[in-house]
Amino acid sequence: MAHFDDIYDIAADGYGIITAAQAREAGAAPSELNRWCADGRLLRRGHGVYKLARWVPTPYDAYAEAVALVGDGAYLHGESVLAMHGLALVDPRAIEVATPKRVRRRLPSWVEPVTAPKGERTTSYEGIPSQRVADAIESCAGSVMPARLLEAAKQARGEGLVAASEYERLERELA
Structure with missing residues (x-):
């Protein structure tokens, strides 16, 4: 026991x-x-x-489980980072998890492994390994409307998830 x-x-x-x-x-x-x-x-x-088996669910459970299922060195990536923080009104069909290794294990359909870009800076939000919010906003430039990303950058800046210098850079790139 x-x-x-x-x-x-x-x-x-x-x-x-x-x-x-x-x-x-x-x-x-x-x-x-x-x-x-x-x-x-x-x-x-x-x-x-x-x-x-006996666990009171939280909004972050699925993100923590997705990262654990992908394995060591994995972290949240792209739209999933924005969804976890409630930014840009995104609702990805699967939780995107970046990993430096090849994933051979069978994963549920709601987990989407992607190859981690070399040298990408990571951090941890709510105890879950993650791509930095500023980098996630930047990586979503082709798939999310620029107006939504700009609003997400403003909201992230207000919540302290993005530094002032990162916000200014995102504002220039997304305008």
Whole structure:
């Protein structure tokens, strides 16, 4: 039971999601994960990704789960970053997750892996690895109306998600 308490604490910090690697670091054996799935405490969501069965959902759960399903080094990208922050009125059909590695595992249809651009700066919002908001706005220039992106930049600046210099650069590029 002590191992499950540790697993629960880790998962609670990660929107109800825990990976097999995190469980191993906490001292839980793979057989314990299987047992907890069998008795209904965990739900297997994908290869090496588990979710607490009893978890109060938050608006960020799907984003955290998508990044965990894609694997190490993955982060939110493009329109998904804007959607997570409620910017530019975007509603992507799938959560776009960038990764530096090739993804061979089977992913649900609502997760779309993309190749991570080399040297892209990343950060973490609400504990979820992500492309920086300014870079996400810039990367959506071809798929989202410029007026919406400009409004998203203004809103992001007001919320402190974009620095003044980044806002000025986006304003010049989107005008």
